[in-house]
Amino acid sequence: MNAIFHAICQYLSEPLPFMVSTTLLKSIGLLSAVLVLVSYTVYAERRVSSLMQDRFGPNRTGFPLSVAGSWLGLKWKDWSPILGGLGQPIADAFKLLLKEDFTPAYVKKFYYWIAPGLGISAAIIALAVIPFGSKITGVDMVIAKVDIGPLFIFAISSLGVYGIVLAGWSANSKYPFLGAIRSTSQLISYELALGLSVVPLFLIIGKLNLVEIVDYQVKNGWMLLPGITAAHPHLPTSLASYLLVFPVLISFIVFTISMFAETNRLPFDLPEAETELVGGYHTEYSSMKFALFFLGEYTAMITGSAFIVTLFLGGWHCPFIPDGSQHWYWGIVNIGVFFAKVIAFLIFFIFIRWTIPRFRYDQLMKLGWIWLFEIALVNIFITALIVAFVP
Amino acid sequence: MAYQVPRPKLTFAEKIYLPTVLAGLRITLGHLIRMLRGKTHVCMQYPEEKWDSHLPEHYRGAPALVSDEHGRTRCVACQLCEFICPPRAIRIKPGEIPADGKFAKVEKYPVEFDIDMIRCIYCGLCEEVCPEQAIFLKKEYAITGTSRAAMMHDKAKLIEMGGLRPDLVNKWNEKK
Numbered sequence: 171m172n173a174i175f176h177a178i179c180q181y182l183s184e185p186l187p188f189m190v191s192t193t194l195l196k197s198i199g200l201l202s203a204v205l206v207l208v209s210y211t212v213y214a215e216r217r218v219s220s221l222m223q224d225r226f227g228p229n230r231t232g233f234p235l236s237v238a239g240s241w242l243g244l245k246w247k248d249w250s251p252i253l254g255g256l257g258q259p260i261a262d263a264f265k266l267l268l269k270e271d272f273t274p275a276y277v278k279k280f281y282y283w284i285a286p287g288l289g290i291s292a293a294i295i296a297l298a299v300i301p302f303g304s305k306i307t308g309v310d311m312v313i314a315k316v317d318i319g320p321l322f323i324f325a326i327s328s329l330g331v332y333g334i335v336l337a338g339w340s341a342n343s344k345y346p347f348l349g350a351i352r353s354t355s356q357l358i359s360y361e362l363a364l365g366l367s368v369v370p371l372f373l374i375i376g377k378l379n380l381v382e383i384v385d386y387q388v389k390n391g392w393m394l395l396p397g398i399t400a401a402h403p404h405l406p407t408s409l410a411s412y413l414l415v416f417p418v419l420i421s422f423i424v425f426t427i428s429m430f431a432e433t434n435r436l437p438f439d440l441p442e443a444e445t446e447l448v449g450g451y452h453t454e455y456s457s458m459k460f461a462l463f464f465l466g467e468y469t470a471m472i473t474g475s476a477f478i479v480t481l482f483l484g485g486w487h488c489p490f491i492p493d494g495s496q497h498w499y500w501g502i503v504n505i506g507v508f509f510a511k512v513i514a515f516l517i518f519f520i521f522i523r524w525t526i527p528r529f530r531y532d533q534l535m536k537l538g539w540i541w542l543f544e545i546a547l548v549n550i551f552i553t554a555l556i557v558a559f560v561p
Numbered sequence: 562m563a564y565q566v567p568r569p570k571l572t573f574a575e576k577i578y579l580p581t582v583l584a585g586l587r588i589t590l591g592h593l594i595r596m597l598r599g600k601t602h603v604c605m606q607y608p609e610e611k612w613d614s615h616l617p618e619h620y621r622g623a624p625a626l627v628s629d630e631h632g633r634t635r636c637v638a639c640q641l642c643e644f645i646c647p648p649r650a651i652r653i654k655p656g657e658i659p660a661d662g663k664f665a666k667v668e669k670y671p672v673e674f675d676i677d678m679i680r681c682i683y684c685g686l687c688e689e690v691c692p693e694q695a696i697f698l699k700k701e702y703a704i705t706g707t708s709r710a711a712m713m714h715d716k717a718k719l720i721e722m723g724g725l726r727p728d729l730v731n732k733w734n735e736k737k
Binding site for chain 1: 586597
């Protein structure tokens with residue numbers, strides 16, 4: 171028995187099996203973390219929206235803790251204001267799984283079936299290149315360390331529109347079709363601003379590997395707060411690094427707005443505008459297929475937040491917290507820091523959604539093409555001039 | 562002639578939209594924080610908190626049969642409520658009061674009086690049509706049951722819900 175165990179350890183410590191096994195572990199870990207985060211983002215969305223509208227939201231479905239609490243002699247009533255409703259995601263999942271999966275007779279079956287999968291897989295695959303932690307026992311906390319990180323994310327996440335378009339088209343019905351058309355034009359318009367707005371960052375950093383982009387921010391401070399948030403906090407030394415704060419701020423704002431549009435969040439949720447299009451592209455879907463669209467939307471939100479955090483807010487880095495090369499538990503802390511930043515951004519997403527009304531369609535197009543696209547374009551030239559001529 | 566809607570002149574800060582987003586966030590966050598500190602009381606947590614004491618006098622809840630000061634159910638089984646009931650929720654089986662009884666003059670009484678609370682629409686027509694003021698809509702609104710049979714209110718249940726209401730109709734009282 172011992173011999174077999176040793177043989178397995180021996181085999182796993184060889185380079186290729188080691189890489190395969192650690193990658194598998196990281197993928198499973200990240201995926202489950204993201205799925206839990208998705209379900210609790212939905213819960214947070216419901217609670218925050220209701221608190222903003224002077225309601226309570228789901229506060230009844232007790233966590234299984236209520237059972238444990240009664241064993242331990244705790245009164246559930248004392249805990250319910252704090253923990254009440256935390257079991258809601260579990261109840262929601264069961265509800266969606268047990269609902270009738272109805273396929274209307276008039277849909278184009280093949281595309282109708284693959285559309286939800288396409289929607290969610292694009293969002294999940296894009297997560298693969300995001301460094302969610304520093305290093306634990308020498309293993310990089312990123313699933314795929316590729317040299318084209320941001321390009322990969324742009325390419326894959328824009329594939330997500332196929333899920334929406336195929337869903338709207340295959341449903342063979344009016345409102346889903348309108349939703350899909352809106353989604354296509356919206357995503358094409360904002361893809362431009364999204365891609366162009368981050369070019370200044372790459373001009374400054376000079377690398378396209380997300381791990382190296384985070385390493386740069388560890389050394390020189392986060393892109394938004396240069397210097398003072400570095401591993402060894404200091405004031406920016408050169409004139410250029412002071413001047414570059416403004417282009418980075420502009421690119422952060424443009425990128426965030428475009429990310430809202432890319433993930434179909436309010437104020438840009440025209441593809442599924444409930445008041446205009448019933449449910450938009452997923453009107454004809456039910457049960458788990460509908461849930462997959464829902465999951466895909468929120469996963470895209472998490473991917474977007476993780477991308478923004480990685481590019482502008484230093485990824486897993488937090489000043490005064492050492493990285494994983496010091497000790498493995500600092501590696502875990504770094505992962506915690508990364509997810510804390512992502513959660514903070516998700517809550518910002520939720521706040522914005524319940525604050526701003528939806529844009530009109532022509533306003534959306536005008537904002538995308540006339541404002542954000544031009545601002546991003548000019549921003550590139552300003553950054554290039556600063557990088558080239560200011561010492 | 563077309564009516565011209567006056568358009569407000571926007572300041573630069575309003576035109577670039579971002580400061581107004583922040584202003585909006587201030588409002589929604591204010592609501593959120595007031596809610597978290599328990600300063601807002603708009604919603605009621607239903608089974609624990611109820612609005613029962615604020616129900617108006619004319620509130621129309623579940624119908625019930627009332628009794629007079631002698632403990633006699635006021636109903637004389639005239640069946641007017643059964644006839645007027647729009648969803649036909651009421652079923653009455655009338656019976657005769659024996660000639661030697663105290664209330665022989667009343668002649669009829671309901672042997673059975675059933676109201677199907679699944680059908681009842683709480684319209685109050687039974688209360689309005691009753692010549693004896695025997696049926697009233699009480700303030701009870703949470704009528705629940707786990708079966709159809711449990712939702713059928715029989716005579717005993719209706720009398721229990723109705724309670725005593727003296728001095729409404731005096732025509733059966735010899736002394737008045």
